[in-house]
Amino acid sequence: MISKQEFIEKLRNSSLRPTKQRINICEVLFNRDKTFHFTINDLFNLIKDKTGEKVSLATVYNTVHAFHKKGYLKEIPINSNQTYFDTNVTDHHHFFDVKEEKLIDLKNEDVGPIEIQKSIPGKKIKSVEVLVKLED
Amino acid sequence: MISKQEFIEKLRNSSLRPTKQRINICEVLFNRDKTFHFTINDLFNLIKDKTGEKVSLATVYNTVHAFHKKGYLKEIPINSNQTYFDTNVTDHHHFFDVKEEKLIDLKNEDVGPIEIQKSIPGKKIKSVEVLVKLED
DNA sequence: TCGTTGTTTATAATTATTCTAAAGAAGATT
DNA sequence: AATCTTCTTTAGAATAATTATAAACAACGA
Numbered sequence: 001m002i003s004k005q006e007f008i009e010k011l012r013n014s015s016l017r018p019t020k021q022r023i024n025i026c027e028v029l030f031n032r033d034k035t036f037h038f039t040i041n042d043l044f045n046l047i048k049d050k051t052g053e054k055v056s057l058a059t060v061y062n063t064v065h066a067f068h069k070k071g072y073l074k075e076i077p078i079n080s081n082q083t084y085f086d087t088n089v090t091d092h093h094h095f096f097d098v099k100e101e102k103l104i105d106l107k108n109e110d111v112g113p114i115e116i117q118k119s120i121p122g123k124k125i126k127s128v129e130v131l132v133k134l135e136d
Numbered sequence: 137m138i139s140k141q142e143f144i145e146k147l148r149n150s151s152l153r154p155t156k157q158r159i160n161i162c163e164v165l166f167n168r169d170k171t172f173h174f175t176i177n178d179l180f181n182l183i184k185d186k187t188g189e190k191v192s193l194a195t196v197y198n199t200v201h202a203f204h205k206k207g208y209l210k211e212i213p214i215n216s217n218q219t220y221f222d223t224n225v226t227d228h229h230h231f232f233d234v235k236e237e238k239l240i241d242l243k244n245e246d247v248g249p250i251e252i253q254k255s256i257p258g259k260k261i262k263s264v265e266v267l268v269k270l271e272d
Numbered sequence: 273t274c275g276t277t278g279t280t281t282a283t284a285a286t287t288a289t290t291c292t293a294a295a296g297a298a299g300a301t302t
Numbered sequence: 303a304a305t306c307t308t309c310t311t312t313a314g315a316a317t318a319a320t321t322a323t324a325a326a327c328a329a330c331g332a
Contacts, residue, residue, distance in 0.1 A: 016309095016310090017297090017298060017299080017308095017309065018298090019297075019298075019310065019311080020297095020309085021236045021311070022310090038167070039196060039288095040288085040289085041288085047325095055311085055312095056311060056312045056313070057289090057312090057313095058289095058290085058291085058311075058313085059291075059310080059311060059312075060314065061289070062310090062311095075215055076210050076215075077209050077213050077215050077267050078213050078215070079212075079213050079214070079219055079317095081287075081288070081320085082287095082288065082289095083215055083288085083289090088202070093322070095254075095256060095259075097256070097259060098262065104256065106252070106254060107254075109253070110252065111250060111251070111252060111253070112250070112253070113173060113252050114247060114248070114250065115248050115264065116242070116246065116247060116268055117245070117246045117247070117248070118231075118242060118243075118269040120231060120233070120244040121239065122271060122272065123231075123233060123270040123271065123272060124270065124271060124272070125267045125268055125270060125271075126234065126269040126270060126271040127268070128266065128267075128268050128269075129214050129266070129267050129268075129269075130264065130265070130266050130267075130268075131264075131265050131267070132252055132261055132263070132264050132265075133261070133262040133263045133265075134256060134258065134259040134260065134261060134262060135261075135262040135263075136258065136259060136260070152278095153277095153278060153279070153328085153329060153330080154277090154329090155278095155280080155328075155329075157279085157280070158279090158326095171292065175319095176317085176319085176320085191280085191281095192280060192281045192282075193281090193282095193320090194280075194281065194282085194283095194320095194321085194322090195280060195281075197321075198279090198280095217288095217289085217318075217319070218318095218319070219319085219320090220281080237304070
């Protein structure tokens, strides 16, 4: 069990006041053992299920975006109708099971170092992400 | 200059009848030296500009999707409001300039071999794609 | 040429996301 | 604790990409 203080700290760091709704969002996002891949809609539904309280969709969007901006959530680059996020913000990659629309973590050592041998003048590398699509 | 016959062949292979509109789409997509990264909207506008003839948006969507399904176009996994496609369907990767929303090809040898050391039972790898985000 | 089947098109429908503005809650000040 | 200011929540409207619809039209084969 993670303390509510940690959620409040995350919220404050993201310039958000700790409200009941946002604490509920944190509960669903961060109170877990394993990494969590989700869409806004997944999260929206889980909040109702897990906390028994409804939070408006707009608040879910706003809070997720603030956490993403602050670096507490990572956006997963994948073409889907919905945007996927990940609570694991460390450097890592993904499998995407196209049929089941499911994401699976790939540890960095499962992929090995990736050397980018090309550079663009005036630009620096912000992130390197590998997406491995899976089929049956 | 690529012959119209090639376009017709691509269309037939994709189970599409060669109509005037579809030939125009092919003209914009495939009659070029370099690889072409685009959104449906880019393409829609370019058709008007380059051929002088308007093709309905629905037809652009349908044709692009048929080509994608057949493997004549590649979808680029990136989170954006619009879906990006690529006429270069060979195995390769991308830079994405986040600020300018621009894609740049990365040759396979610019990245080097990527070894995926993990497997999921019952699933096989369909594709491995690297996205390198660039910032200033 | 005729009949069948596939295609184009404008427009409506759908869906994810963002915006808005009014009512409510948090935080600071006394 | 009362008050004031600022931020937040919310339902619903607005936006934007994509998909569906169905009537007019074009390709193809006989």
